[in-house]
Amino acid sequence: xxxxxxxxxxxxxxxxxxxxxxxxxxxxxxxxxxxxxxxxxxxxxxxxxxxxxxxxxxxxxxxxxxxxxxxxxxxxxxxxxxxxxxxxxxxxxxxxxxxxxxxxxxxxxxx
Amino acid sequence: xxxxxxxxxxxxxxxxxxxxxxxxxxxxxxxxxxxxxxxxxxxxxxxxxxxxxxxxxxxxxxxxxxxxxxxxxxxxxxxxxxxxxxxxxxxxxxxxxxxxxxxxxxxxxxxxxxxxxxxxxxxxxxxxxxxxxxxxxxxxxxxxxxxx
Numbered sequence: 001x002x003x004x005x006x007x008x009x010x011x012x013x014x015x016x017x018x019x020x021x022x023x024x025x026x027x028x029x030x031x032x033x034x035x036x037x038x039x040x041x042x043x044x045x046x047x048x049x050x051x052x053x054x055x056x057x058x059x060x061x062x063x064x065x066x067x068x069x070x071x072x073x074x075x076x077x078x079x080x081x082x083x084x085x086x087x088x089x090x091x092x093x094x095x096x097x098x099x100x101x102x103x104x105x106x107x108x109x110x111x
Numbered sequence: 112x113x114x115x116x117x118x119x120x121x122x123x124x125x126x127x128x129x130x131x132x133x134x135x136x137x138x139x140x141x142x143x144x145x146x147x148x149x150x151x152x153x154x155x156x157x158x159x160x161x162x163x164x165x166x167x168x169x170x171x172x173x174x175x176x177x178x179x180x181x182x183x184x185x186x187x188x189x190x191x192x193x194x195x196x197x198x199x200x201x202x203x204x205x206x207x208x209x210x211x212x213x214x215x216x217x218x219x220x221x222x223x224x225x226x227x228x229x230x231x232x233x234x235x236x237x238x239x240x241x242x243x244x245x246x247x248x249x250x251x252x253x254x255x256x257x258x259x
Contacts, residue, residue, distance in 0.1 A: 056223075
């Protein structure tokens with residue numbers, strides 16, 4: 001998985017590209033979120049537009065990242081969720097857990 | 112849908128990077144049989160989860176141990192068998208990821224996804240050890256999204 005980060009209005013927008021699967025991207029996601037929180041960056045927006053594949057491990061890391069951010073007083077939200085990722089979150093009823101946005105400006109305003 | 116039969120077998124060592132090899136075979140076989148992209152994707156996903164479990168929970172990442180996958184396509188009926196050389200597990204002990212108590216757990220959704228994407232998912236255990244996962248899918252069952 002490739003990532004790039006930019007800060008807009010105090011929100012860390014992390015662009016994820018590629019696979020978030022077991023052994024490839026799942027632990028990377030955990031590390032990125034952990035580093036943000038360690039640096040005091042508690043408003044995190046994950047831009048998922050470039051995610052090509054995610055599996056149950058990747059979904060688990062999303063859940064873990066959300067919990068870690070919340071427990072440290074932060075907020076983690078999702079942007080541009082691909083249809084298949086939405087499907088996976090829906091069948092496991094996790095779609096109700098995350099705040100999901102299609103528009104970046106709208107997402108930024110929500111923090 | 113073609114009525115010919117097709118059988119593909121592959122053996123991999125227990126490395127996560129080999130999962131994709133098996134997934135690609137599954138998706139290719141489904142596409143060849145006339146299944147649409149979405150349907151092929153979800154079956155590939157079920158295979159990915161099955162192989163990942165075999166590598167991680169079955170063979171416990173021991174690269175000396177193998178994972179065996181057999182794809183058997185007869186008409187529209189696809190049977191997939193994934194076997195490992197581990198010590199087995201009790202499927203009854205697998206928790207329900209939809210239970211509110213488990214919703215925020217970081218693991219435990221793999222088998223649930225397999226059951227969602229496939230028609231039938233069964234586990235058998237051989238006396239010599241090892242877990243055998245058998246999944247079946249009728250490829251004429253269209254799936255535009257993740258409908259069990």
